[in-house]
Amino acid sequence: MKNRYLVLTVMTLVGSPAFAEAPPNPADLRRVTKARESLVPAVEKAFGPRARFVQLFGQGREMLAGVVAEVPVEPLGTDDLPLLAIVRYAEDTGAVRVVAPEFKYREARIVGQDVALLDGAGTLRLRDANGQERLLAEQVGGDLFPTAKGDALVATLKTGVPGPHETAVGIIDLKGRVKVLADGPGVDATPSISPDGRTVVFVSGRTSVASFFVTTVEGGEARQLTNVGLENWMLFGGPPKEFVPPPVSSHHMEWLSDDVLRYNAGGGVFWTLNVRTGHAAADVGGAK
Template structure:
């Protein structure tokens, strides 16, 4: 299971490395700096001086952060990826509170007033505001992204070993799972539009990590970016017209129902029109 998480990440990270990263929108830099100023001392107080927060999930008042007990001194093996405790960070006022102090999670995401928690075995549970917790789905690979209404989420699902490695699924709060896209290789990193109709994801089915679009009804996926490119064309640098994939679903946000803004690596954010496939770096301006 842990090897699968890393293989999904490798799809996006390998292609993103071809991007001319290193540029960051000043407003994004301020958000990151502000988050560190609030989260770092809170984590040290709650978990001890060796603990570090290593992931941010979501935005705004419902942003969550993943915390490791300590940073390993040596690079970890594939099967030894540290699991996370979870805290909530409110971007609006800087408040930090512990959601779960056990180091057993791969990801977490706010879904409405509840929190979806994905453990190291691929079990996705929903913790409600009253503390009640229930199993939503199993064989979930990660990339949790909730609907704007907070009534469902999309995620990467793990294959059963007989078909494709991963697929993109829609999971409602009753635990019903619907596969939306399941192509050769890896389909991952889904995100759903604010109107709850459009699902964008990254696929390696053409040998180059590219954006595809489908619907919550599971329409045939349509390629949006890097059309006509093949993996050998990336040797020596990104070719003209290459659109880097996101580094994860946790650094995605929608600018209306048609435009997705995402982190392409190195702090460089891009904007993608999910109707036309047009994409470009988002280099400046206030957010």
């Protein structure tokens, strides 16, 4: 899910020292280049010469990619995103196959042996290998992130409160049961769940600066991890050196351990975050 508050926070930082000092990790650049080599011709063959893949969903050997019918001529607003068809991409072999050919989805994630598909109306369904679907939940905003066991996923939820910036974080199991884990004032979004299934990290604007918070699958009291003590006016003219940028989405997050999360902070720059201590740093990798 894209939301204006978090996106504007990231846009404020583009070109700032926080990003200039952290070039993309060469390994990440190689992965993107390799994905494009397989996806570009496969997408053109399946959907026509105007189609483009615009988003990778997930990490690991098997990922999903979102495809637009054509790139819009005019720039779209932050919340006005094009609907996608979905293909599956195998990083090790480069194989690409169509999963959902209809241009009707916002997001998709692999969950166990199945694929979770979120349509433009906020309805989340689970599709099995035979193409059979069943309803999981409605009023889902996005930011899908499955558990390591593939038995549930965390997501941003629409709260029903008037206004575009009122969202919550919840967990949805494969029986369609939804549990709210965090619902502070304003935006709670972009959740990710640790490999052991115990810790949920998300981004909140409740302190006026988009920051990481942590809670549990039981929905315990949320604790702020990053940007403690900062206020939005402190970002004017460039962020202070202690500022930790938020992620651009949940689709480019991966856990290096039960305690350490790696995420895309924008511009292809990845950061690591220790969810116990709150320590964060740019992950620039080696020169090779």
